[in-house]
Amino acid sequence: MPDVAADRRVRRTRAAIQRALLALMAEKGYEAVTATDIIERADIGRSTFYTHFTDKQHVLYDSLDDLGDFLRDQRRPGHDGVLGFGLALFEHVDEQRDLVRVLLGRRGGRVVQDRVAHLLAELVREDLAALDGPAPDVPLDLVVTGVVGTYLALLRTWADSGTTWTPAEMDDVARRLLGPGLAALFGPVTA
Amino acid sequence: MPDVAADRRVRRTRAAIQRALLALMAEKGYEAVTATDIIERADIGRSTFYTHFTDKQHVLYDSLDDLGDFLRDQRRPGHDGVLGFGLALFEHVDEQRDLVRVLLGRRGGRVVQDRVAHLLAELVREDLAALDGPAPDVPLDLVVTGVVGTYLALLRTWADSGTTWTPAEMDDVARRLLGPGLAALFGPVTA
DNA sequence: CCGTTCCTGAACAGATTGTTCAGGAAAGGT
DNA sequence: ACCTTTCCTGAACAATCTGTTCAGGAACGG
Known part of the structure; x- marks a missing residue:
């Protein structure tokens, strides 16, 4: 798995994946979203997705952590x-x-x-x-x-x-x- | 879809399916249970399952409806x-x-x-x-x-x-x- | 006993998952 | 500008699951 904070490509890829999931959830709901959906929406290679996240679920986890930090401040x-x-x-x-x-x-x-x-x-x-x-x-x-x-x-x-x-x-x-x-x-x- | 109450075979099949789902849920949790799992556990033909239920979800719905009836009576x-x-x-x-x-x-x-x-x-x-x-x-x-x-x-x-x-x-x-x-x-x- | 209804189980197309790998591309440091 | 490291690609793949079809056999109810 690539280093999280270092490379700009890594940041772009992860951001694209998370953005894709949230957008797809808004359209179809969490359950209906497949890993393939996310990959296509994020416009990345299939193997790229699996080098960053093991699961559709773990993409959500990361997004939630971000939201949690935000809520804690507010x-x-x-x-x-x-x-x-x-x-x-x-x-x-x-x-x-x-x-x-x-x-x-x-x-x-x-x-x-x-x-x-x-x-x-x-x-x-x-x-x-x-x-x-x-x-x-x-x-x-x-x-x-x-x-x-x-x-x-x-x-x-x-x-x-x-x-x-x-x-x-x-x-x-x-x-x-x-x-x-x-x-x-x-x-x-x-x- | 077969008549629900009439035939003894129908009652047996549906009961077996519901029993199988509940047993499997106790072992693996709802999400992890597949339709194939239920079919094998219930020991029925694949087509038989889909004659009675469209989904794993609908099997659950029926079971929960039973719970509702129970609570209403009690x-x-x-x-x-x-x-x-x-x-x-x-x-x-x-x-x-x-x-x-x-x-x-x-x-x-x-x-x-x-x-x-x-x-x-x-x-x-x-x-x-x-x-x-x-x-x-x-x-x-x-x-x-x-x-x-x-x-x-x-x-x-x-x-x-x-x-x-x-x-x-x-x-x-x-x-x-x-x-x-x-x-x-x-x-x-x-x- | 007999017509009706149900079950079977294999076969099938289609989706989805998660992995692999060699080659090209971009990044960051010097 | 250069060069080494790191990342991305995308096709190919096996494995699993889904939902449907269909002809033949079995059980049912009357």
Whole structure:
């Protein structure tokens, strides 16, 4: 496998492959894309593809790592109590809608979802840990899992649908669905 | 395509195919199973398989439909009258843990998850529609999506983890997390 | 017992995957 | 400008999987 950062040809080839995959995912969905598709779209030799990536999956992995770095930089702290991260989350996704739709939507892959879930779980856990109410008598991890599940499901639906909803409306749904339950679990929380 | 219910040969063939897929999924995961695998495991002719199912996917769909029917029958009303399917769901998963882990776990594949989500969405929608409170001022579909997301996330975590929790405890988490919010959305629900 | 329906299994075209290899092309350093 | 290293090419290849076809045999239900 060629050195990753050194040669300009390597950078061009890898970039072309990743660009090809994302474009094809937007057209056919992740599952339907074949390695041959990527090779043709990227306009490279067949052997070239396999010298850089073992799989269609590993192309996606690399792209996700890039996206992860980007998201980590853009992360903003919540500002109004429980689930304060939510609005910022939906707003951010709103800006990156095209890419997010491809990655998280119905035609996206499973890998993406798991990684995003992990990322969200960190945000939620920080949020809940900041509450000064009494510790709940249910496992915190389960609560985090449930909350993340809700947000992820809403994100997916939002990214897929024609979406007339604004980030604020999406956040409102999540907040009103989960807020009362969380308040009951963690003690009275004033927004 | 042969008549589904009439002939004994048809029932045997279809049952063998479904059994084969589930067994293979438990061994290799959904994605790794090929139609040829199923054919060999089920010990049937190649053409026979394609007479009954167009896809590996459709074999799975049929099996999941069976699960849906089961959950519908087992449904029990919760304290609020809402989320009555939950306990039966967790109990069933508890019994079929190996299978469910394969279905929803990391090796499960995206198709399974979407199908199960669709299945649960119907149950939740029926549940919420049965409430006599005023219509909520947020889109019902979004609420359903959020609720299903929570249950699915809890299911996945539960199936994957070492499981010290009982079905009742899992159901309790979901109920306490979502119940208050749903009550607030759909009007006061008397216990 | 008999007409209907189903199963068989081989054979087939087409796609896809992942590897190999020799020769040409581009890169980076001096 | 030169030269050595590294990369890209693209065709050829075996292997696997898919979905269809068809004629003959087997099981079914009545």
